[in-house]
Amino acid sequence: MAQTKVTTPGITDSSISNAKLGTDISADKLAAGTLPDARFPATLPAISGVNLTNVGETKPTITSIAPSAIENTSTAVVITGENFVSVPYVDAINSSGAIVVADSVTYTSGTSITATFTLAVDGTYFLRVENPDGNAVRSTTAILTVSDAPVWVTAAGSLGTFAGASAIATQTLTCTDATSFAITTGAIATGLTFTTGVGSCTITGTQTQHSSAATDSFTVTATDAEAQTADRAFTMTWSFGASGGGQFN
Numbered sequence: 001m002a003q004t005k006v007t008t009p010g011i012t013d014s015s016i017s018n019a020k021l022g023t024d025i026s027a028d029k030l031a032a033g034t035l036p037d038a039r040f041p042a043t044l045p046a047i048s049g050v051n052l053t054n055v056g057e058t059k060p061t062i063t064s065i066a067p068s069a070i071e072n073t074s075t076a077v078v079i080t081g082e083n084f085v086s087v088p089y090v091d092a093i094n095s096s097g098a099i100v101v102a103d104s105v106t107y108t109s110g111t112s113i114t115a116t117f118t119l120a121v122d123g124t125y126f127l128r129v130e131n132p133d134g135n136a137v138r139s140t141t142a143i144l145t146v147s148d149a150p151v152w153v154t155a156a157g158s159l160g161t162f163a164g165a166s167a168i169a170t171q172t173l174t175c176t177d178a179t180s181f182a183i184t185t186g187a188i189a190t191g192l193t194f195t196t197g198v199g200s201c202t203i204t205g206t207q208t209q210h211s212s213a214a215t216d217s218f219t220v221t222a223t224d225a226e227a228q229t230a231d232r233a234f235t236m237t238w239s240f241g242a243s244g245g246g247q248f249n
Contacts, residue, residue: 058083059135062127062143069145069226074103074118077127077144082111085131090115092125092144100125119146149228150178156232159203164210164238168192171203175230178222186218188236203236210238 062081070077079090086107092100102115119125124142153174162168173181181194181201188194191208195201201220215237222230 057135060084060088060129060131060137062129062137062139065127065143068143069147069228070117070119071149071228072118072120072122072146074116076114076116079113079115079127079129080111081129081137083131083135084110084113084129085133088113088132089130091128091130092117092119093128093138094121094123094125095142117144122146122148145226147224147226147228148177150222150224150230151176152222152230152232154232156234158235158237161237161239162207164207164212164214164240167206168204171236172200173202173220173232173234174200175222175232177224178230179225180223182221182223183218184221184231187216188218189214189216189238207238210240212240214238 060081060083062079064080066078066080067075084107087105088107090102090105090113092102094100098121100117100119102117104116106114108114113129115127123146125144125146126139126142127144128136128138130136153176154172159171175181176199178200179198181196183194188203189207189209192203192205194203215235217233217235219231219233222232
């Protein structure tokens, strides 16, 4: 009798020949849906409540952070993105590969979380967000900068008393690491010139605003390369004698 299926006896008595294997079990018999056995259907049957065509992972994304530059003290950073799940883990990773876990993470919504960091080492950091289900994202660039804010050298307060009718000696205000300066509240007297610089700014000229004793108050904001700022308040007092007075600075 001709052998119709592969059986242990059939293999044992050598009745399944090489020729039979070559002709009866051909490639077309192995193509999808062609096996002549109902136990191997061409397509999987539908399973109620299960979608087999849209199985995948939903990873979080990072769009932006604010602020993008912080100091070494504990600072909250708002991370904006998508697909955040309460409550994710957040890490900061510096250029050396060192990983610092956020002090705390607050979930606001699927598009916003707040991570508080205390990062002792200055530098730039990648941020990584991992949802509780293990799906995670790391920023494509080092988007967080850690740097000391500019530090004022010139003491706050009075810059001196000046003769109101005379040109003043150049007043130099110094702040370490500052790359620019601006008067952000108040004002210097009309006639004076404020000049910004790197590391310091100057005030020069002859005031024309006052004709009697007066004091001007103003705040100078120093800004560094990472857009961090430091404010300092100053005053300048004007004196007028019987004939215009002298300069006392």
